Every structure is written in C-alpha cells, then in structure tokens.
Amino acid sequence: MSKPLTAIGLMSGTSLDGIDVALLRTDGEDVVDRGPAATYPYRPGQQAVLHDALTAAKSLETRDARPGILAEAERALTEWHAEAVLQFLDANGLTPPEIDLIGFHGQTVIHRPERRLTVQLGLGPTLARRTGIPVVYDMRAADVAAGGQGAPLVPVYHRALAAAVKARPVAFVNIGGVANMTWIGRNGDLVAFDTGPGNALLNDWCERHTDVPYDRDGMLAGSGNSNESVLGQLLKNNFFATAAPKSLDRNTFQMTVVDALSAADGAATLTRFTACSIALSEKLVPEPPRLYIICGGGRLNPVLIQNLRDLLQVPVMIAEEVGMNGDSMEAEAWAYLAVRCLNGRAITFPGTTGAPRPTSGGVIARP
Known part of the structure; x- marks a missing residue:
C-alpha cells in the first residue's frame, strides 16, 4: 500500500470561469482526506485570451503545435496557475515543501479523440519551477494515444468518494462546460461518459444577450419557456445515438438553431437541453441509478x-x-489522479474512456 501524499489539484474547466485549487491528502486509493479549496476567478481580459485560444485551436492538426495566440496563451495560463498556487499556500499558512505534488489539468482547447488529438494548454516544467513543487500534467494524452476518449478522468475519484454513499447504483453528474456522468455499480464497476452540453452553450447565450456571462440563479431561463421544436432539433445530434464511452469537445454543439428565440426562451431551451441529455444517459448504463449526485x-x-x-x-x-x-470536486480529483500517476496506477479504464486496457498516464516535471 502506498503512503498518503499531500497533493494540490488544479482545474480550469471549459466554462472558463476560473482556476479551482484543492488540497487533498491521499494514497490514490481509499484514503481521501479533503483539505481547503478555493477558486480564483478569471478576469475578463484573461477570459478573452482563453476564448481566442479556443478559436485558434480549431485549426490544430498536431498536439504539440502552438501557432499564433496559443503559445502566448499557454505561457500566460501557466503563470496564472502559479500565482493561484502561491496565493492558496499563503492563504492557508502552507509552504511549498509541505506539498508533495501538484496535479495540473491545464486548459483544454481542443478535444478530438476520433483523430487521436487532445490538447490541454499548460507548461508543467514551468509550473514546477515557479512553485518549487513536482507537477504531474498532460494526463489525458496516454489514454487518447491508446485509443481511448481521454475523458472523463474523474470517475476513479468518484468511486473513492462513493464509499460514503449507501445507494447503488449511484451516478455522479458533473455539469461544467460539458456535462459528464460516472455510474458506479453495486460491485464498484465503472461506466462513464460525456452526456452532452453542460453550461457552455447557456453561458455563451447569456454572454451574447445579457451583461452577465452565465444565467445567475437560472433567472433568465426561469422567465422563459422551452421551445419543444428547437429542443427536438438539438436532441437529433448524432452524439446521442452513440454508445458509451464517448466524449465531447466544448464546441460540438452549435446554437444557430436557437438564434430565432428570445433571450429568455433561448435560455430555457438550452437549460432543458442539458437536462434532457443527462436524462437520456440512463439508457447507456447497465442499471438505472438509484441516486444522482450533481456537482460542478x-x-x-x-x-x-x-x-x-x-x-x-x-x-x-x-x-x-x-x-x-x-465546487472543488474536480480539482480534488486532479490531486488524486496525480498521486495515482506517480504510483503507476491506472487512471482510465475500458468502461470510462473506451481504452483497450486500464491505462495510467501523465508527465512528471520536477523543480
């Protein structure tokens, strides 16, 4: 049995709202002692850089290429993460020598597993030098290279958390920019996949139609009505006829079919779309969940x-x-996964990403 390590997990999701930081003491197996967590929101200028990077990444053909804004965005993103780690340590009375490891997700700018292509911006060696702490990064690449979807990666951590929940089967649904589900069976079996849109479409819609880049408290959607005809068109996407495991890029779904609706009705329709896509996922698991736990x-x-x-x-x-x-579950997961990677343990499985065998991954950078 591996000894528990103190790890920091860093997550910057497809919603582009900020950097989540979480402290976890774990052996990457059954020991999960959660510590403090914090979110460092992106400023509008930082979000603009990331939006530009997402646009530029659409033309990527290889995972190492960084044309145009992408190289600048990667350097900036890494610096923002270093600042977040150092602020987090200071706020919690910690020093770098007290931390064994950082799990660094980076920023996904393109995810096309069918082309064996997934790119997460983030310079692991730079982050290690800036913080003085070893960093595990680029955790999706090995799975995609092996033929897996490279997502979702959090399921093995969900299984560790599920030890505190009696209901089986249980489903964890993370609703970030994209939504994903982890199904945990009676014997701990895992099935996981992206279910469809999460917040990304709704956030983009709100940014276009209001002065707030998300639907605060669901007020916009709550003032409108879902358009069933438009909803039906959205649900015809081929993604929903695809068997699990499967994963999505943030830009898989387009909003053009919603454009004719009012701001409120568009928000209501996109909100219903996310909910319906999650509900449809019940057909893709071996047994219907007895409990859904919603995070993100x-x-x-x-x-x-x-x-x-x-x-x-x-x-x-x-x-x-x-x-x-x-708020911190995915950042906690990245700390947990980093410890598993360090110990050579699998982080993806045939039932979670479609990889042909349990696969470890990640690259280790030392200060």
Whole structure:
C-alpha cells in the first residue's frame, strides 16, 4: 500500500470561469482526506485570451503545435496557475515543501479523440519551477494515444468518494462546460461518459444577450419557456445515438438553431437541453441509478436542477447535500489522479474512456 501524499489539484474547466485549487491528502486509493479549496476567478481580459485560444485551436492538426495566440496563451495560463498556487499556500499558512505534488489539468482547447488529438494548454516544467513543487500534467494524452476518449478522468475519484454513499447504483453528474456522468455499480464497476452540453452553450447565450456571462440563479431561463421544436432539433445530434464511452469537445454543439428565440426562451431551451441529455444517459448504463449526485457549476442553477428532478424518477441531490464539495470536486480529483500517476496506477479504464486496457498516464516535471 502506498503512503498518503499531500497533493494540490488544479482545474480550469471549459466554462472558463476560473482556476479551482484543492488540497487533498491521499494514497490514490481509499484514503481521501479533503483539505481547503478555493477558486480564483478569471478576469475578463484573461477570459478573452482563453476564448481566442479556443478559436485558434480549431485549426490544430498536431498536439504539440502552438501557432499564433496559443503559445502566448499557454505561457500566460501557466503563470496564472502559479500565482493561484502561491496565493492558496499563503492563504492557508502552507509552504511549498509541505506539498508533495501538484496535479495540473491545464486548459483544454481542443478535444478530438476520433483523430487521436487532445490538447490541454499548460507548461508543467514551468509550473514546477515557479512553485518549487513536482507537477504531474498532460494526463489525458496516454489514454487518447491508446485509443481511448481521454475523458472523463474523474470517475476513479468518484468511486473513492462513493464509499460514503449507501445507494447503488449511484451516478455522479458533473455539469461544467460539458456535462459528464460516472455510474458506479453495486460491485464498484465503472461506466462513464460525456452526456452532452453542460453550461457552455447557456453561458455563451447569456454572454451574447445579457451583461452577465452565465444565467445567475437560472433567472433568465426561469422567465422563459422551452421551445419543444428547437429542443427536438438539438436532441437529433448524432452524439446521442452513440454508445458509451464517448466524449465531447466544448464546441460540438452549435446554437444557430436557437438564434430565432428570445433571450429568455433561448435560455430555457438550452437549460432543458442539458437536462434532457443527462436524462437520456440512463439508457447507456447497465442499471438505472438509484441516486444522482450533481456537482460542478450547474448544480447552482435551480432551474436546471428542477428540470432534472422533473425528468428523473429517483432522488437528485447536489454534492453538498451528501457532504461533498461540488465546487472543488474536480480539482480534488486532479490531486488524486496525480498521486495515482506517480504510483503507476491506472487512471482510465475500458468502461470510462473506451481504452483497450486500464491505462495510467501523465508527465512528471520536477523543480
């Protein structure tokens, strides 16, 4: 058995809202002692850089290429993460020597596993030098190279958390920019996949139609009505007919079909779209979940949560209702995964990414 290590996990998701930082003491197996966590929001100028990087990345053909804005964005992103780590340590009375490892997700700018291509911006060696702490980064690449989807990676951590939950099967649904599900069976079996859009489409819609880049408290969607015709067109996407495991790029779904709707009706339709895509995922698992645990930013949208409760026939609870932290869960997972990578343990499995065999991954950078 490996001894527990103190690790920091860093997550910058497809919602582009900020850097999540979480401290975890773990052996990468059953020991999960959660520590403090924090979010460092991106400023508008930083978000603009990341949006430009997402646009530029659409033309990428190889994972190492960094044309145009991408090289500048990668350097800047790494510096923002270094600043977040140092601020986090200072705020919690910690020093770099007290931290064994950092798990660094970076920023996904393109994810095309069918082309064996996934790119997460982030300079692991630079982060290690800036913080004085070893860094595990680029954790998706090995799985994609082996023929897996490279996502989702959090399921093995969900299984560790699920030890505190009696219901089986149980589903964890993370609603970030893209939504994904982890199904945990009665014997700990894992099935995981992206379910469809999370917050990204709704965030983009709100940014276009309001002065806030997300639907705060679901107020915009709550003032409108879902358009069933438009919703039906959105649900015809071939993605929903694809068997699991499967994963998405943030830009897989387009909003053009929604453009004719009012701001409120468009928000209501996109919110319903996310909920329906999650509900449809029940058909892709061996046995219907007896409990859904919702994490990620989407859990804070009461209209989305009510949509899910209307569509599903079992309890739907947000992470905090079962003693978990829905804001920091993915950052915690990246700390957990970093320890598993360091120990040579698998982080992806045939049932989670479609990889032909359990696969470890990650690159280790030392200061």
